[in-house]
Amino acid sequence: MKQSDLSHLVQPFHVMELVKQANAMEAQGKPVIHLSIGEPDFPMPQPVQQALIKAVAENQTRYTAALGLPELREAISTYYRTAFQVTVPAQQIVITSGASTALMYACLALINPGQEVMLADPGYPCNKTFVQMASGIPRFVQTREENNFQPSWDELAREWKPHTAGVLLASPNNPTGTQLSITAMKDIVQGVTDRGGFTIIDEIYQSLCYDSAAQSVLQITGAPSAQWPLVVINSFSKYFGMTGLRLGWMVVPDSLVPAIERLAQNLNICPNTPTQWAALACFQSDSLNICEERRQTFKARRDFLLQALPTAGIEIQSTPDSAFYIYAKAPFDSERFCRELLEKALVCTVPGKDFSEHRGGAMLRFSYANSMHNLELAVERIRRFNLQT
């Protein structure tokens, strides 16, 4: 069957081979510890679970409006006001089937064929695919470890071309677990806007941060507008532990809402209905308290790994302060290191290749979405492995 050029362009996740190997080893009874996984080891908060069961029991299972449940758009608007002190009208908030669908709508609505979109290297591997599916060209901007692998406006400006349409950045970022500072964010949004481009900021790990209060680019700009041509992407997956429920949202300028509505009507119809009803419970204080406790748990794990990994022979130069990842130097070629660490020490980590073509071979990603007990065990195994190699 003849396949499209795009189908060949889209990269597989190289880590999947390693994960398959790890699963096969586990099936043989080997106690592999996963520091590989990009989803919280917590389920959704119990009040949200109860709300989901209630929605299903009440047959809240018909299509909703394409832009999402009005009540949920209102609840997110209120959340921005109470948690971030910013005013974002509900009509500028669009509920999506996960951040993935939000990224898709943003790219389809903003990129013309052949236009470049700047992405930070390292970054989330799928971002380039969303650009490519809109027939855009991903342009990777190399970041520096001393800048926590986040770009500055100067670095972006140097790569700006007449056919650059905008930038797509994540803060906190995956795989680095680092954020853009408010100053850097401000410079970038201002710089991109001055050049007539768009800024898409992925904030899906927003409230999982450990050294300062959670932040949003919207605290700089207020709601997106003609003045601030900005799209913010968010998700219920990470902070609210709802990965497999596939629910996210985006914040867009008023002028973009009709285009997003047309795309949503045509390409998706609506996000999962009972999940939308359940997500209303995320913003209740009992749910938020559970999420806050979990954030503290993640912080303790981050603190432990930041201190312990270097003693086990893993070098960390950046300051991971968010998400649940640590991006570190591999002692030798990261693909070989991760494979051998899995086979000989039963610890599954992610080599850098998926996140960066540039420095993928040198780096690896640790996820701390695992228990403190397992993290301690894993560090011990890594220490012994590094002593033997």
Add this chain to the structure above:
Amino acid sequence: MKQSDLSHLVQPFHVMELVKQANAMEAQGKPVIHLSIGEPDFPMPQPVQQALIKAVAENQTRYTAALGLPELREAISTYYRTAFQVTVPAQQIVITSGASTALMYACLALINPGQEVMLADPGYPCNKTFVQMASGIPRFVQTREENNFQPSWDELAREWKPHTAGVLLASPNNPTGTQLSITAMKDIVQGVTDRGGFTIIDEIYQSLCYDSAAQSVLQITGAPSAQWPLVVINSFSKYFGMTGLRLGWMVVPDSLVPAIERLAQNLNICPNTPTQWAALACFQSDSLNICEERRQTFKARRDFLLQALPTAGIEIQSTPDSAFYIYAKAPFDSERFCRELLEKALVCTVPGKDFSEHRGGAMLRFSYANSMHNLELAVERIRRFNLQT
């Protein structure tokens, strides 16, 4: 904010204006009868609802494999064997976030920029958008009422061009409620294959048919293969009453699975997890019995409308034998007719514009996803309205 050319190309659903007006009238207390709606008036079968509650209660809410839950792929494979007597290996079945996402993957994997894809006119309005999002060009093929608004291979062959990539058809079709005959289907798949093109067949209304057994193109071809470059789209939305749960599937040749897996990993991650677990219960005999009862209910409504609408001044020349739609001639310009019918007779129907540029003004769609009582009332109102105009 600068928007892409695609965002301007994508059409809104014109019917939404009418539906908004109907909703506003209902909010004022006016008893509008909706014959406008493209979703069953039944919820999911109770065993499926229970299975969904169980999956949520058991925290089955983490990511699944991108291609979907292996158990569900197996269950669908078994369903093809038992209900349609065709062998479709589970590894050729991909679970998707509704048929929408399946159509997206198919178009992205198969269409190159500038290639034409043939669509039947009238048809589902979003099909052209999926082609357009893949930078393809939708080419509408006019169908004839005496052929139940389904194309023949001769009609398609006449429009085939060097840059035609394939055809995308639906059987049963929306808005017409008509199917392709097995003979016509056979000729089309053979003809398209001989020209080196692909055939995508949307079978989302498959088991909702009233004059003969449910059919699948796979009964002609067996599982898609190098010999039969075919993609079949299906959904849990209509027959199983799971519209707002957004779950569907696609059947593809073996050779296409890796490309679809890469697209799914990158663009969607996975379909909603608890819904995938719940969908397993769709194929239990208790659920299938409920669905069969509902099919009988739909059949009775179809029989009633087919007999009653002509007596109320609505001309029907095709034989709607499937889905839950009747496509009929509007007594005068369909947009004006539908608006006046809503305002004066409180019956909401869908003008043809969304489904066909060619004959949209002449036709309208009735949905019988409403109770027999309401259908009887609606016909009476239409009769009175037609007498007065």
